[in-house]
Amino acid sequence: MSPGPTSSRPTGTKAAAPSAATRARSQDDAIIEVTWCYYQEGMNQNEIAERLGISRATVVNYLSEARKRDYVRITLDTDIFRDHDLARRLVDRFGLQDAIVVPTSSAGADQSLDRVTRVVADWLPGLLEPGDRLGVAWGETVYRVAEAAPRVTVPDLTVVQLVGSRPAALGFAAETCSATLARRYGAHCVNLHVPLLLSNRALVEELKREPVIRMQLDAVADCNKTIFACGTCTADSHVVHTGLLDPADVDPCAERGAIGVICGRLIDHDGNGLNREIEDRMIAVTLDQMRGKDMGLLVGSGPDRARPMLAALRGGYATHIATCSETATEMLNLTENNA
Template sequence: MTPGPSKSRAAEGRAVVRARSQDEAIIEVTWCYYQEGMNQNEIAERLGISRATVVNYLSEARKRDYVRITLDSNIFRDQDLARRLVDTFGLKDAVVVPSSPDGPEQSLDRVTRVVADWLPSLLEPGDRLGVAWGETVYRVAEAAPRLSLDELTVVQLVGSRPAALGFAAETCSATLARRYGAHCVNLHVPLLLSDKSLVDRLKQEPVIRMQLEAVASCNKTIFACGTCKEESHVVHTGLLDRSEVGPCAERGAIGVICGRLIDRDGQGLNLDIEDRMISVTLDQMRHKDMGLLVGSGPDRAASMLAAIRGGFTTHLATCSQTATEMLNLACENDA
C-alpha cells in the first residue's frame, strides 16, 4: 500500500527540516572553529555531537566553499628563490612555494593553489586571458576562488582533444571563467585533424575565424610547459605516438606549449603535424603583457627554462626544488 499524498508531503517536509538543520549545524561548527578558535573537542561538547561529526562537518564546509584558507602570495614572492628567478631570467614577478616532503604530486598541488589566489591580482578590467590545457592549468581552475572580475574575457587557446580526468581545454577555460564570473570564448574545433585542407577550410568559417581572432588578441596567458617524453601529456592525448618521441627529442624537442614542441631556446620545431592543428601559435604566445608559466617537478625544469628563453614567460610559479634546478641549469648552460 503506497502512502497517501499527505503522508508523502509530511515525509518531504521532515527531510527538508533535517537538511536545513544539518546545514545550520555545519555553519555553526565552521563558525566555532574558524571564528572563535575552538578546538574540535570543545565544539563537540558545546553542540552535543561527536568529534567525528565535527571533522565531517568541517570537511563538508570546505567542499562547499564556505571556507577558503589562503596565504598572502607576497610571502612567496618576496623569498630569496623567487627574487633570484626574477633577477636571473628578467621576469616581472615570480612565486616559489616550499616543495612538499610528500613528493612532486603534493608540490604541484601547493603551486596550483597559490597560483589560484595570485592570478586575480594580475588581472585588470578589459583583459583577455588565454587559458591553455592540461592537469596543471585544470588544477589552477579548480582551486580558483569564486569572484566577480569586471570585464574579464577567458579564451580557450587550443582546440578540443580528449583528455583524461577532465583536463580538456574547454574544461580548463570554462571552469576558470565560471569561477571568476567572466565571459568565456571557447574554441569549438578539434585540436588535431587528419587533413590540412580541412583545417584551412574550418579556419575560414566565420564563427571559427571570430574565435581564432579572440585567441590572437589575448593580452595575458596562463599555461604550463610539458615535457617531451613517453609518459608526457602530448603522448597521452595522442598528439604524438610513443614511437615519435625519440626522434623528436633527437631533433632537440625539450618542451611542449599548447601542443607545439620547442627546443631548449624556446624555438618551435615546426613539425608536419602542426599544419593539422587548430590552436594558438607560438608566435601568438610570445611577448604578452603577462605570460604566467605554472609548473612543478624537477623533470619540468628544463622545459620551463626553455619557455622562459623563448619569450613566453613574464611571470613564473613553481616550487623551491624546481626553482633551484632551473637556476642550476642556467648556471651550467652559461658555464
C-alpha cells in the same frame, strides 16, 4: 476535578517526520554553525561537540564538508612566496616581472605541484584587470589551478580557450580548464569549438574560414594575458597520451632537440618550434601568438620540468613564473652550467 490539557492530535498517531528538505536545511545550518565556531571563534573540536551536543567525529565531518563546499578558503599571503630569495633570483636571472616560489613538499612531486597550483589560484586574480582577455591553456597543471581558483568577480574579464578540443583524462581538456576558470571569476568565456587535431590541412583551412570559428580564433590572437604550463616530451607525457605525439616519434623528436611542449606545440632548448607536419593540422594558438603578452604566467614544478620551463623562458613566452623551490633551484643551476 477538571480534565487535564488535551491534544489536538488523535490518540495513537505520531508526529509527522521532518521532510527531506527540512533535514537538509537543518544539517546545512549545523555545518555553518560548526564552521563559524571553529574558524571565527577559535573553539577546538571538543568544545564545539560539547556546545552543540554532537560527537567530535561529526564536527570533523562537518568541517570537511564545509571545505568541500568552499564555505572556507584558507590562504597564505602570496607576498611571502614572491619575496622568497629564489623567486627574486629567478626574476633577476630571467628578466621577469614577478615570480612565486613555494617550498617543495617532502611528500613528493604531486604534493609540490598541488602547493604551486593553489598559490597560483590565489595569485592570479591580483594579476588581472577589468577588460583583460586571459588565454587559458590545458593539461593537469592548468586544470588544478582552475579547480582551486576562488569565486571572485573580475569585472569585464574574458577567458579564452587557447587550443581546440581533444580527449584528455580526468577533465584536463582545454574546454574544461577555460570554462571552470571563467565560472570561478564570473567571466565571459570564449571556447574554441573545433577539434585540436584534424586529418588534413585542407580541412583545417576550411574550418578556419567559418565565421564563428574565425571570431573565436581572433579572440585567441587578441589575448593580452595567458596562463600555461610547459610539458615534457617523454613517453608518458600529456602530449603523448592525447595523441599529439606518437610514442614512436618521442626519440626522433628528442634528437631534433624537442625539450618541451606549449599548447601542444613542441619547442627546443631555446624555445623555438620544431615545426612538425602535424602542426599544420592543428587549430590552436601559435607559438608566435604566445609571445609578447602583458602577462604570460608559466606554472609548473617537478624534477622533469626544469628544462622545459627554461626553454619556455628562453623563448620569451613568460613574464611571470610559479614553481617550487626544488625546481627553481634546478633551473638556476642549469643556467649557471649553461645547460
